[in-house]
Amino acid sequence: MSENIKIRAPATVANVGAGFDILGFALEGPYDELELSLVNGRGKAKFVSLEGYGKGKLPEDGKNLCAIAVQKVIDRLKIKDKDIEIKLKKGLPSSSGLGSSSASIVGALHGANKLLGKKLNETELLQIGIDCEAVYSGAHADNVAPCLLGGFVLVKSYEPLEIIKLGGVSGLHVSVCHPDFELETKKAREVIPKDVPLKNVIKNQSLLASLIYGIAKDDAALVARSANDYVVEPYRAPLIPGFGDVKKAALAAGAGSCSISGAGPAVFAFSLSQKEAEAVSRAMAGAFGKNGLGSRRYVSGIAKQGVHAI
């Protein structure tokens, strides 16, 4: 006898311009899909299969983040007589800046918790998610939280962990372009200096405040022109071939603002219509192309719903 569940966990954009390490949002797509089965056993997470992105690169055993996440839920709930089998279909490439590991982790956590009677609340799942995220990169919540909760999510503080759900923004369209190029989060973190110029911090604070006010007031126009970054982007931009051209192309095609998605190399931009967002994503892909890079592009609204069963 077994019980079965299918889960969809969306891509997320972290940092969102000036919101380094504290702000993220969920996309409607792309996403990872997971199938989890509860079977008789001894309290083990069993990784069964991997399809899609990461095949041949990501671990297909207990070291896969999905298995680590499921095992943490099993251990936390002291389950001794059941196993959970995991099939992962990755729609998100790794090291893309689109919250690929968070999607796998959150999908696994959500699914395992549901199969085991929903005994963990959102805060507990979030904390476990951050711990899992820290296994292969630094502990940060700005992908895990929006993947779990949907919409824009603000990390008010890390110690103690406090999250504020800011919700979606109607009429805001996101263009994402992911070049054929892997950028490790670790490397993207190493280039950021410990001290940053205050004058740039002040510019970023203005932008962040405008962004948050725009989200709170459901003002897509204000949000669209507030996702720039003068503090971290200048250090990370040189790691992404053609970034300057891509940003210029996005703005020239009508985007209100454009910045690096998470730690990169994916780049995102905000627009005010689906049509414009399509044009922006084409312009971004074109600019990567001129720099010798193929890319995948996505156009999406802000997902009001985070991870969910399908």
Place this chain on the structure above:
Amino acid sequence: MSENIKIRAPATVANVGAGFDILGFALEGPYDELELSLVNGRGKAKFVSLEGYGKGKLPEDGKNLCAIAVQKVIDRLKIKDKDIEIKLKKGLPSSSGLGSSSASIVGALHGANKLLGKKLNETELLQIGIDCEAVYSGAHADNVAPCLLGGFVLVKSYEPLEIIKLGGVSGLHVSVCHPDFELETKKAREVIPKDVPLKNVIKNQSLLASLIYGIAKDDAALVARSANDYVVEPYRAPLIPGFGDVKKAALAAGAGSCSISGAGPAVFAFSLSQKEAEAVSRAMAGAFGKNGLGSRRYVSGIAKQGVHAI
């Protein structure tokens, strides 16, 4: 024949925790009062008299910021056949961190513009106000803007100047304590380094985002616990004798957060009731007292209205 107007221009708190140089709000009190008279003449601002704070210290001639401000309005409107006489009653001490010079400037601008037929709009007045502010200290808008517009005001950008009126927050009470001690804005600026630690910037971003979201949602409780500052306060605190004790006392008395008002030395704290705000202000004054400083204390709501005729 003469025409006469009386103006009240409120104190303002700039920086507001993490909002260095970009966020400020207006208090209901204290305030400066000005009496302006339009008389026949040759297009000159004439400073007539000064009462209250600053007597014997502030210039009582054309070098007074009120006269400089009125003259700018007269010149801008190319008035050649009238003078404006200015009587200033200062309710705000200079170099206090409560926007004293901004109040005098904005009161003068508002009054002169009204006497001359309201030909300048808010943006024009704001730009002139920033120029006047720059005569004796650096150009910044986070006192001038809330004094002019009321409520909380965000400076979205300086070039070009873009201001967002965020409005008031109901149920939010402000305690302000101003010690008998002058701190020049210039000195308070000099202690801030050009580069600041990114880890503190991240903490401040979380706080600023929470503060702005709280203001946007009229959530006094969230605002009250979000006005802290890890970026600038650590450098300025040593300039204010007893600051650490005052902050501790404010928090112990029930304040949600406490920080330096503008460039100091005044300190402000947020509470959720009038009664609590009274207790907090007494505790702050007590702590300054233990450090050998007398002080004035104020309890006020956020003023929804900025400068106005009375």
